Amino acid sequence: MYSKTVMDHFMNPRNVGEIKNPGGVGEVGNPVCGDIMKIFLKIGDNRITDAKFKTFGCGAAIAPGSMATELIKGKSMEEAWEVTNKAVAEALKGRPPIRMHCSVLAEEGIHKVINAYRVSHNLGPWEEKAHSHHEEKDNGGCKTCYSG
Amino acid sequence: MYSKTVMDHFMNPRNVGEIKNPGGVGEVGNPVCGDIMKIFLKIGDNRITDAKFKTFGCGAAIAPGSMATELIKGKSMEEAWEVTNKAVAEALKGRPPIRMHCSVLAEEGIHKVINAYRVSHNLGPWEEKAHSHHEEKDNGGCKTCYSG
Amino acid sequence: MEEQQLVYMDHAATTAVHPEVVEAMIPYLHGHYGNPSSIYSIAQEAKEAVGSARVSLATALGADVDEIYFTSGGTESDNWAIKGVTYANRKRGDHIITSKIEHHAILHTCQYLEKQGFKITYLPVDQYGLVDPGDLERSITDKTILVSVMYANNEIGTIEPVQELASITHEHGVYFHTDAVQAVGHVPVSVRSTGIDLLSLSGHKFNGPKGTGALFIRKGVRIDNILHGGAQERNRRAGTENLAGIVGTGKAIELATTGIEEKGVRIRTMRDRLLRGIQDSIQNTRLNGHPLKRLPGNLNVSFDYIEGESMLLLLDSFGICASTGSACTSGSLEPSHVLLATGLPAETAHGSLRLTVDTDNTNEEVDYVLSTLPRVVSRLREMSPLGKQVTS
């Protein structure tokens, strides 16, 4: 049900762990809903020099965490901000869109951690868009991801 | 679905045909309902010396016609009157009771022909009972016989 | 009983499972035992098998893959279509239109809804069993929520003008369902060009296994579920999937629709030879259904003065499997509602015989039936108190 790339990132996730004294930490999701994405950044010169993540969530959350942190490493804040769930999903190739929810979590995590950094450096947060992908349904507060 | 005896009487029915100048003729059933039993008797000395039948009806009607005419041949009118559908059915062994309807037709036919004879000889008809076997259901005027 | 040979000419009742279909099913009985809803790899194989059967059905009907929902057969599909659309649209209206010659899966469902207060119009048919599009037009009201007319009739084989009926239905913004259980796999069926919103089919009518079917639901149609539970069939039909059955149905539709026109010609030729032979050798017969607008394999004739079930039993003793619109076969002695709707008198309807020919029949079998049937008919006519002792 998952593509090869997803399974590779799931079985051998990149960038798992924490960064000590991170430039920014962002956590999204909710354990009650079964998913948390926590992203740690090291930032120098407006660039992301390192990124790590921890996740609690359905299998489909691990691969996006791995892929998203890979994608933002080395990028400027502006570039990283533009890494959307679609980009993560595309990089993971063939992930069924029904699991889009989980790459949304990665995008939200990136936004959260960048804004956490910006706020702590008095830069003012960028505006986070509401995610209302048609693949998601509201489910008593938790988003639903279909198994098809 | 039919017993061996039924199939024998169905495949090789006894007493099929008409009797010329019969002592009595009785017809029961209704072509609209898909069943007619016509019984012809030759009567001498209050005894049934010959019996023949014709039938239009589901396969299960042929065997009872055959069996019923066999059973009444040689009997007195009183004895013949007592040949009930149960007797016909029992003689046919193992016929599923759901097809009881069709042996009822034979019983009714016997009663009808005997009374036809009695009336034509100014003997006064015997009382025919109403047939309300639980195996039958009223079905817009036609009796229903279940296929199970 | 002299059982010379077995001639099966009751393909409208059910068909033998095609050997290639059995072959396709067996791996899904023997192994591949995952529950298609589970997450691990072996279950995913099961899921993919269901998916490709869905593709096969969608391809055959010219539908999208996600418009096909597997069911337990034609009956469930019919019940789902009728009840599901009716319940989901009850706020828009309470009127359903169908025909007098539908299968009991439609008629009894409609009667059940009638008891719940819904209004049903049962369209009449002409002597050939054809629904008049004008009658449909005149019956639609602003309370009508569903029109259901069968694609082809199971007893007399008449093919209804579904495209015209669908188009009239749509002009009034109403959904059009068709019970295509007898048509699919036997004549080309295309949901788009015909304008069908919902279509029922049943696997065992085209050499698939018994107990599987499907409902085509055009995207956007408002319909309630009738089996509630798990999230199977995209949340629309609950219940662990009949894996082997679905795989078999997928294979069967592929086989059935390959060369469907050529096979139809072959079958029609046999059927027509059978008809001519019967008409030539037996008096007082009547062809039921339309002479041309009919399924290639269907033949339905009435023989005056005799009753159908006794004919079947005698034919069976000669190894011939056929069907009748009479008597106890359907649980009652009532004559077929289809034949009565075409105007046939009850006593004639009782003497009807349906022979349904398919690709696995041969000309030799046709000959055998033609040599046997006249004997059977004349024997029963001799026993019959009706008629002028006409013997064939």
Added chain:
Amino acid sequence: MEEQQLVYMDHAATTAVHPEVVEAMIPYLHGHYGNPSSIYSIAQEAKEAVGSARVSLATALGADVDEIYFTSGGTESDNWAIKGVTYANRKRGDHIITSKIEHHAILHTCQYLEKQGFKITYLPVDQYGLVDPGDLERSITDKTILVSVMYANNEIGTIEPVQELASITHEHGVYFHTDAVQAVGHVPVSVRSTGIDLLSLSGHKFNGPKGTGALFIRKGVRIDNILHGGAQERNRRAGTENLAGIVGTGKAIELATTGIEEKGVRIRTMRDRLLRGIQDSIQNTRLNGHPLKRLPGNLNVSFDYIEGESMLLLLDSFGICASTGSACTSGSLEPSHVLLATGLPAETAHGSLRLTVDTDNTNEEVDYVLSTLPRVVSRLREMSPLGKQVTS
């Protein structure tokens, strides 16, 4: 992916079809193609095959033969029991009692009826998943027409006090239905001594084919049909019978109930060894369900800080098939309603793992799972932002 071996421990989801069952089915796929409703001899063979499968099921349940009705699975049986009894008895009342931990086939059906105005009481359960008979007693009103409590739960294996529940129900003159889909073929079930009026079962849960089931309906129970159409199943369940599936289910129940107690002991022993091994090697675990009143093969444990679906995917990569009460497996990220009903916090419920053992498992497989699972759990815990990085 290192796929050392395949260990299937998800028998509550579905089971492999027993080779003898496949063997029994194949003749009914390959030949015997009559429609059981037809009159001729080959169809009668099909009819007899259905009849003897019915005898097998009746014998297994201690029921009469004509109290068994074949369906397309547990879901249809559940839908039929609930809707059929409710609709047929709506004049007597509008209140149904069930439990919070029923399968979705019951719960979603009840929710559907709720939308139509019926009142449903969902009985709570204790920490072990047991329904309290006192709660049932207090919930019954003079409007109650049906009580439906499952025989054994599919997720946590808890066996409910059905006999007591049935007897309370009967004291109030109400019908008692039980969803015994997980129990039949695994523990002895007797409808008479337990006082069951209606019972649902599903063939594929005891090594029969998927897509067949049955509903036991005690003689005299007032119930509507849910599939209308032909006269099959004594006019109660329309639709051409799934012949091979029914034959397979008959064979499967015979095999399953032969030596059922002995098999249960063997299965329970493996299951208990599995549990002890997990508790010994992994910290922060919790056994879900009742320690003793549970199905012999069911094991359900929660692991703190991790989520079930990722556990399943990793286990799958080691060839282990299991199940969880979390996440996308059931179509949503909601934690299992069953675990929540036992009082488990949502985040713990997400980390639940269900392993269901059956006769075809071995001690070696248990050992393999015990050597793999701790690695999987600790790996996921290392990735988790929750907890104090407790590793096993």
